[in-house]
Amino acid sequence: MPMQFSFTDEQEAFRLSVRRFMEDKSPTTEVRKLMATPEGYDPAVWRQMSQELGLTGIHIPERYGGQGFGFIELCMVMEEMGRAVFCAPYFSNVLAATAILEAGTESQKQALLPALADGSRLATLATTEAPANWSAETTETTAEQNDSGFRLNGSKTLVVDGHTADLLIVLARSPGTSGAYGLSLFTVAGDSVSRRLLNSLDETRKLAQIEFDNTPAELLGELHGAGITMPRILDQAAVALASESVGGAQKMLDSALEYAQMRMQFGRPIGSFQAIKHKCADLLLEVELAKSTAYYAAAAVAENAQDLPAVASLAKACSCDTYMKAAQECLQIHGGIGFTWENDTHLYFKRAKSSQVFLGDPNYHRDQLVLRWEA
Amino acid sequence: MSESTSTTARETQIRAEVRAWLEDNWDPNLSLHEWRNRLIDSGWGCASWPEQWYGKGLSVGLGAVVDDEIRQFGAVSVAKAGVRMLAAATILEHGSDLHKEKFLRPLLTGEDTWCQLFSEPGSGSDLAGLTTRADFDGEHWVINGQKVWTTSAHHAQYGMLLARTNWDVPKHQGMTYFLIEMEQPGVEVRPLKQMNGHASFNEIFFTDAKIAPEFMVSTEGNGWKVAMTTLAHERRLADGIRSWARGEKGSGRVFDELRAEIATVMEPYKWYPQRAGRVDLLLERAKATGRINDPVVRQAIAEVLIKAKAAEWTGRRVKAAHALGRPPGPEGSLGKLAGSQVARLAAHAHTLIAGGEAMLAGDDGAMNGLISEILVSVPAESIAGGTDEIQRNIISERSLGMPKEARTDIDRPFRDVPRNTVS
Numbered sequence: 066m067p068m069q070f071s072f073t074d075e076q077e078a079f080r081l082s083v084r085r086f087m088e089d090k091s092p093t094t095e096v097r098k099l100m101a102t103p104e105g106y107d108p109a110v111w112r113q114m115s116q117e118l119g120l121t122g123i124h125i126p127e128r129y130g131g132q133g134f135g136f137i138e139l140c141m142v143m144e145e146m147g148r149a150v151f152c153a154p155y156f157s158n159v160l161a162a163t164a165i166l167e168a169g170t171e172s173q174k175q176a177l178l179p180a181l182a183d184g185s186r187l188a189t190l191a192t193t194e195a196p197a198n199w200s201a202e203t204t205e206t207t208a209e210q211n212d213s214g215f216r217l218n219g220s221k222t223l224v225v226d227g228h229t230a231d232l233l234i235v236l237a238r239s240p241g242t243s244g245a246y247g248l249s250l251f252t253v254a255g256d257s258v259s260r261r262l263l264n265s266l267d268e269t270r271k272l273a274q275i276e277f278d279n280t281p282a283e284l285l286g287e288l289h290g291a292g293i294t295m296p297r298i299l300d301q302a303a304v305a306l307a308s309e310s311v312g313g314a315q316k317m318l319d320s321a322l323e324y325a326q327m328r329m330q331f332g333r334p335i336g337s338f339q340a341i342k343h344k345c346a347d348l349l350l351e352v353e354l355a356k357s358t359a360y361y362a363a364a365a366v367a368e369n370a371q372d373l374p375a376v377a378s379l380a381k382a383c384s385c386d387t388y389m390k391a392a393q394e395c396l397q398i399h400g401g402i403g404f405t406w407e408n409d410t411h412l413y414f415k416r417a418k419s420s421q422v423f424l425g426d427p428n429y430h431r432d433q434l435v436l437r438w439e440a
Numbered sequence: 441m442s443e444s445t446s447t448t449a450r451e452t453q454i455r456a457e458v459r460a461w462l463e464d465n466w467d468p469n470l471s472l473h474e475w476r477n478r479l480i481d482s483g484w485g486c487a488s489w490p491e492q493w494y495g496k497g498l499s500v501g502l503g504a505v506v507d508d509e510i511r512q513f514g515a516v517s518v519a520k521a522g523v524r525m526l527a528a529a530t531i532l533e534h535g536s537d538l539h540k541e542k543f544l545r546p547l548l549t550g551e552d553t554w555c556q557l558f559s560e561p562g563s564g565s566d567l568a569g570l571t572t573r574a575d576f577d578g579e580h581w582v583i584n585g586q587k588v589w590t591t592s593a594h595h596a597q598y599g600m601l602l603a604r605t606n607w608d609v610p611k612h613q614g615m616t617y618f619l620i621e622m623e624q625p626g627v628e629v630r631p632l633k634q635m636n637g638h639a640s641f642n643e644i645f646f647t648d649a650k651i652a653p654e655f656m657v658s659t660e661g662n663g664w665k666v667a668m669t670t671l672a673h674e675r676r677l678a679d680g681i682r683s684w685a686r687g688e689k690g691s692g693r694v695f696d697e698l699r700a701e702i703a704t705v706m707e708p709y710k711w712y713p714q715r716a717g718r719v720d721l722l723l724e725r726a727k728a729t730g731r732i733n734d735p736v737v738r739q740a741i742a743e744v745l746i747k748a749k750a751a752e753w754t755g756r757r758v759k760a761a762h763a764l765g766r767p768p769g770p771e772g773s774l775g776k777l778a779g780s781q782v783a784r785l786a787a788h789a790h791t792l793i794a795g796g797e798a799m800l801a802g803d804d805g806a807m808n809g810l811i812s813e814i815l816v817s818v819p820a821e822s823i824a825g826g827t828d829e830i831q832r833n834i835i836s837e838r839s840l841g842m843p844k845e846a847r848t849d850i851d852r853p854f855r856d857v858p859r860n861t862v863s
Contacts, residue, residue, distance in 0.1 A: 070756040070757045070760035342832065346840070347832065353770065353771040355750065357771075360757070379750075432738050
């Protein structure tokens with residue numbers, strides 16, 4: 066959308082079709098069913114979404130089997146999925162595809178991307194090693210080269226959909242290197258590692274711990290190229306997550322408003338009390354501001370803008386904080402019923418909490434924002 | 441598509457017409473009033489006004505094109521900013537031919553300055569609760585009461601006055617709109633000193649001030665509706681002030697007089713940038729003082745940048761949607777509230793950057809007192825032009841469709857509504 070600051074009519078129509086699909090396939094009854102399964106998704110819906118709607122390949126160029134749309138359309142999909150707390154290994158696939166697009170050689174793109182674009186293969190990105198550390202530079206997993214290729218040793222955590230992925234994109238460093246130097250990306254077969262599904266606070270987002278023990282790996286792109294490509298990949302990941310978050314935040318505002326109109330106390334709808342009205346007005350402000358940052362950041366990716374690093378951090382910090390606030394206030398406006406398992410608010414509350422810290426908490430991104438501003 | 445193409449063609453044609461007229465008529469050595477009278481007579485001064493009243497009946501959009509062409513040519517425009525334009529808009533819409541004849545031209549030449557006499561000490565957010573009274577003595581309307589927050593009243597010739605003429609009907613139905621002469625014995629203007637030391641506003645005391653019956657606007661009891669026209673134009677005021685203040689660098693008599701006019705008009709607004717928080721200074725100050733090395737300061741600055749950029753981009757979204765002819769979304773009503781929050785966050789960040797220097801003001805303060813002026817000006821941002829709380833009411837009711845608060849003041853004669861006692 067931006068830098069024209071508006072979506073085209075075609076984009077708006079596309080958004081509507083994704084929203085209808087989500088409303089149809091991902092009502093919260095379905096979300097609750099899927100989040101309780103270890104796989105966490107419905108293969109039939111995944112196939113339909115990938116093959117009929119082409120959403121898995123939305124930002125992958127047509128020459129690699131994708132739809133050839135841009136990052137803006139991808140973020141619109143993320144926003145609508147966020148609105149529906151959609152359960153599927155979609156974000157993980159986006160992370161992997163983005164990594165391959167940024168880092169892979171031409172032949173690797175041709176070999177790997179078509180199966181991601183049509184959803185026939187599940188993939189994810191494994192970068193994080195310690196829950197409090199989001200910078201690629203602190204990676205300790207090693208990649209040792211011998212005659213037969215690369216072998217990985219180490220472990221990764223908080224890997225989204227890492228337990229079901231057929232293909233893992235793994236960040237590792239050459240032995241003896243440190244900092245941004247010596248980092249490379251590798252592809253690893255999902256069934257060649259030992260992996261464990263973690264208990265996640267947000268059950269709609271499946272997370273895995275992965276151990277590498279002399280695991281065979283293939284280099285993705287250039288050796289020691291990840292010092293350059295990882296920040297770009299993580300910026301795009303942050304923007305996609307920001308987009309998902311503004312979708313969820315809007316849903317929380319809608320839900321709060323609906324309940325405030327309906328709930329009667331003291332002989333009138335609670336939405337007629339200023340205490341509630343002002344909360345909702347503040348929330349509308351927060352949500353609209355957050356949308357503006359997510360939309361601007363999506364355009365910054367699409368246009369390869371120079372200020373992307375700062376803008377990505379800005380959008381991540383703003384959108385994920387807003388989502389958390391919206392979920393909190395929605396729960397508060399619901400009162401006691403909002404704290405029950407039966408009420409849907411907690412599904413969003415937990416996604417918001419998870420997203421707030423995933424890929425770097427708000428303090429980290431605010432700090433990055435200032436350090437990257439005009440840098 | 442075809443519409444925008446034809447609009448562009450029309451624009452080009454109008455720009456050419458304006459330019460041709462300016463080439464024949466522009467003369468920087470005229471007096472400001474002489475030049476403006478010439479511009480007014482041509483119809484280009486206020487091209488979006490009706491033809492019988494100094495305009496050419498163009499759309500507002502094309503009117504802006506004409507103004508832009510005059511600016512690009514380097515010529516001086518009519519006195520087209522400030523409170524006077526609220527008066528002009530109100531008179532054009534609701535005034536009699538007598539009002540238009542008497543007031544519009546001297547308003548456009550800059551000879552007459554106007555002020556707006558709405559707010560009162562007893563009615564701030566609740567404007568319709570005003571108690572300044574107008575009583576007809578058989579010959580004149582006689583005004584008694586007090587107004588406040590009146591910009592430029594100390595040099596205004598005329599005021600737009602909203603006063604109560606009937607106390608026995610519900611509050612909105614008992615007000616009448618008048619055009620009052622400020623230079624008369626019953627009107628006393630006193631500057632009102634603010635917490636930041638400036639006195640940009642005035643208090644006005646009316647003691648048996650007089651208005652001839654023909655200077656009532658519209659009809660008796662219809663004042664609220666007329667006042668809504670004035671207020672609808674108030675939002676555009678700030679933009680006009682800013683473009684006016686860009687300052688004119690030309691030479692010639694007309695420019696000398698214009699610069700003097702700008703200095704007078706801008707005087708009350710000189711602290712307004714500080715009121716908004718001066719986000720533009722933050723990074724520069726943090727670097728210059730070394731405070732950027734403090735992670736807590738960086739967090740505070742980031743909070744400001746996030747909110748300020750998000751507000752800026754939201755404004756761009758609103759404009760883009762408007763340009764595409766799409767219906768306005770809820771995001772259009774949020775700018776004022778966002779501005780308040782940006783200002784407060786910015787004041788906090790400026791405080792952290794200044795540290796102990798925030799205890800000093802004037803020559804001893806940071807940036808010669810500019811930073812301290814920010815700190816003691818920001819509180820106005822969430823009050824002036826509608827408090828944050830009123831903004832939230834408007835947003836929740838109009839944008840979000842939430843139910844109105846139950847009211848106890850509109851279902852009975854105003855006489856019976858509890859109100860502040862004005863001493």
